[in-house]
Amino acid sequence: MTETKPGVAAPGAIAAVLAALSFDRDGLVAAVAQQHDTGEVLMLAWMNREAVTETLTTGQVCYWSRSRQALWRKGETSGHWQRLVELRVDCDGDAVLLQVDQTGPACHTGERSCFYRAARGETLAKITT
């Protein structure tokens, strides 16, 4: 065990994760971020190989921004960091689940979760959870 702090993975684990992932034609996998203790699903974003590696190396979540076509160190401009608790890989390797500790809101709208609207009654309603 060379793991030194939560969320920072050992080189062997990083290599195993990368080997298990099937990146799509754009070089991406889907990444679901979940607050580790409450279970709240916070957001869905994308990671390329570099973002996965950086996230596991630093313990701070880094995505790939499809709109900016650049690495997106979550919290770098907003201060709303995501500290990685654990990274999980799905059965076919095209998605990861990030158990995180989210500082402040995850959503750029200021909502805690990006999934703040639900089909209710006759409309898509804003929810408070």
Next chain:
Amino acid sequence: MTETKPGVAAPGAIAAVLAALSFDRDGLVAAVAQQHDTGEVLMLAWMNREAVTETLTTGQVCYWSRSRQALWRKGETSGHWQRLVELRVDCDGDAVLLQVDQTGPACHTGERSCFYRAARGETLAKITT
């Protein structure tokens, strides 16, 4: 309110959800399924407009299978149905969160969740949650 049972959405809500979604170049949005009461993230799959409509109309989750290029009524062959409790839409409309009641395992491997491997120690380890 024309909602008649949990997970079955009224026509107005279905129209509002479809209007809020931004389908990608393949006509898809990402769909995260979460067990509604435990918070466990079960799987990530894809939905096209027809799958979203069917899911909200029937209250049983229907995805789009990218490998088979066909509607995928979850549980139709396995018996492992997902009853929809609530559908949520994210801030930019390219992902939905499905709060579901999962019958049996969600994963075709027999695991409860598709995210059953985690970066731990020097490897990608199978986890039991």
